[in-house]
Structures are given as C-alpha cells and as structure tokens.
Amino acid sequence: xxxxxxxxxxxxxxxxxxxxxxxxxxxxxxxxxxxxxxxxxxxxxxxxxxxxxxxxxxxxxxxxxxxxxxxxxxxxxxxxxxxxxxxxxxxxxxxxxxxxxxxxxxxxxxxxxxxxxxxxxxxxxxxxxxxxxxxxxxxxxxxxxxxxxxxxxxxxxxxxxxxxxxxxxxxxxxxxxxxxxxxxxxxxxxxxxxxxxxxxxxxxxxxxxxxxxxxxxxxx
Ligand SMILES: Nc1ncnc2c1ncn2[C@@H]1O[C@H](COP(=O)(O)OP(=O)(O)OP(=O)(O)O)[C@@H](O)[C@H]1O
Ligand SMILES: [Mg+2]
Numbered sequence: 001x002x003x004x005x006x007x008x009x010x011x012x013x014x015x016x017x018x019x020x021x022x023x024x025x026x027x028x029x030x031x032x033x034x035x036x037x038x039x040x041x042x043x044x045x046x047x048x049x050x051x052x053x054x055x056x057x058x059x060x061x062x063x064x065x066x067x068x069x070x071x072x073x074x075x076x077x078x079x080x081x082x083x084x085x086x087x088x089x090x091x092x093x094x095x096x097x098x099x100x101x102x103x104x105x106x107x108x109x110x111x112x113x114x115x116x117x118x119x120x121x122x123x124x125x126x127x128x129x130x131x132x133x134x135x136x137x138x139x140x141x142x143x144x145x146x147x148x149x150x151x152x153x154x155x156x157x158x159x160x161x162x163x164x165x166x167x168x169x170x171x172x173x174x175x176x177x178x179x180x181x182x183x184x185x186x187x188x189x190x191x192x193x194x195x196x197x198x199x200x201x202x203x204x205x206x207x208x209x210x211x212x213x214x215x216x217x218x219x220x
Contacts, residue, residue, distance in 0.1 A: 008059035021212030037209035082151030141172030
C-alpha cells in the first residue's frame with residue numbers, strides 16, 4: 001500500500017517561511033526508512049503530515065493512489081498507522097499488557113483478541129515476562145519497547161517513529177532499534193526520524209530532509 005506526498009508545502013503561520021516546500025515523495029513499501037536532517041529542518045512536521053496528524057498547507061497525502069480527504073484522516077490514522085514518539089507516553093498506573101492493548105482497543109478489536117496480540121508483541125520486544133507489571137515500574141528503555149509493542153500489536157501498515165532512541169544509552173538504543181526494524185510486522189513500512197548514524201545505517205534506506213525537500217541518501 002503506497003504512501004505518497006504530492007507537492008506538499010507547509011508553513012505554520014501565514015507569514016512564516018515554509019518548512020516543507022513543494023515536497024513530492026513516494027515512500028517505498030515494506031521497508032525501513034530513516035529520516036535524517038538538521039534540527040528544525042522539518043522532520044517531525046514531515047512525519048506528522050505523512051501520518052495524517054497534521055494537514056499540509058498545500059498539496060496532498062495519497063494512500064493507495066487516492067487522495068486522503070480531511071474527513072477520512074481520523075479513521076485512516078487509527079486503522080493504518082502506528083506511532084512511537086521520543087517521549088514515552090503510557091498509562092503509568094495500568095499494567096504493561098493493558099498498555100500494549102490500547103491501539104487495538106482504539107480500533108474496536110475484541111478484548112481477548114487484543115490481549116493475545118499484545119502478548120505476542122510484548123514477546124517480540126523482549127517484554128514477554130513483563131505483562132503483569134505496572135508500566136511505572138519499567139526502566140526508560142523498557143518503556144520505549146512497550147511503546148513499540150503497543151504500536152506494532154495492531155499490525156499497522158505504516159509505523160512512524162520520531163527519534164525513539166533519543167533518550168537512550170548505546171546498548172538500549174540497539175535493543176530498541178532492533179525491536180523496531182526486525183520486530184515490525186511483515187508488510188509494515190517503518191519511517192523513523194533519527195539523529196543517530198548507527199541507527200540510520202540499520203535501515204534499508206536513508207532519506208535526507210534539507211531545504212524543505214526530501215532526497216534519497218545522505219548522512220545522519
Ligand atoms: N507548532 C508550530 N508552530 C510554529 N512553528 C513550528 C511549530 N512546529 C514546528 N515549528 C517550526 O518548524 C520548523 C520545523 O520543525 P520540526 O519540529 O518539524 O523540525 P525537526 O526537524 O523535527 O527538528 P528537531 O530535529 O529539532 O526535532 C522549526 O523551525 C520549528 O520551529
Ligand atoms: Mg523533531
């Protein structure tokens with residue numbers, strides 16, 4: 001299922017300079033893509049637009065060859081996309097397993113099916129034994145892996161991650177990166193913003209964002 005940005009321009013205010021400038025790009029399917037670029041170049045903005053969290057000032061997002069209308073964005077976002085943010089956001093008083101079920105419950109999946117999928121996803125990220133623990137008892141790297149499990153449990157077509165290893169040490173970064181790249185479901189396209197060249201090097205392709213344009217290749 002192709003994801004495409006077509007002549008996307010985005011500015012945050014009427015007078016402000018565009019962050020993205022007539023950007024057109026077709027994201028290759030079923031692969032891992034690292035997005036790199038200087039701070040402030042628009043990586044988070046790009047992810048938010050591609051993930052239907054933000055409507056571009058101009059241009060369109062196309063999924064499966066069809067333009068996504070504003071009315072469709074909410075439903076498609078829940079059904080097709082999974083998110084992992086830099087800052088961990090979990091229900092801290094609830095169990096690890098309850099948290100891992102959330103993206104499935106948001107889609108209307110039955111509770112027992114959601115629980116089974118959550119258990120599978122937790123095992124994939126090395127948290128198989130942690131299901132009953134409360135989320136607030138996990139370490140930073142474990143919490144980040146819980147966020148990955150929550151996103152992948154619903155088998156999203158597009159998995160978007162914004163600097164998921166930004167706050168982690170080297171060894172934990174390696175585990176989290178592997179959980180994302182190798183733990184993502186078959187057929188899932190991973191789009192990951194990273195400042196870490198070692199993380200980018202593990203992805204199939206690096207995309208560089210500069211001057212509001214996206215190009216293939218480039219250094220982190
Ligand atoms: N809500 C907003 N209102 C106004 N300007 C914004 C807003 N969000 C982002 N910007 C500006 O748009 C530009 C791109 O921001 P963005 O967060 O996409 O950059 P980034 O590449 O993700 O940077 P970083 O690597 O520091 O996270 C920046 O100059 C930023 O100040
Ligand atoms: Mg950012």
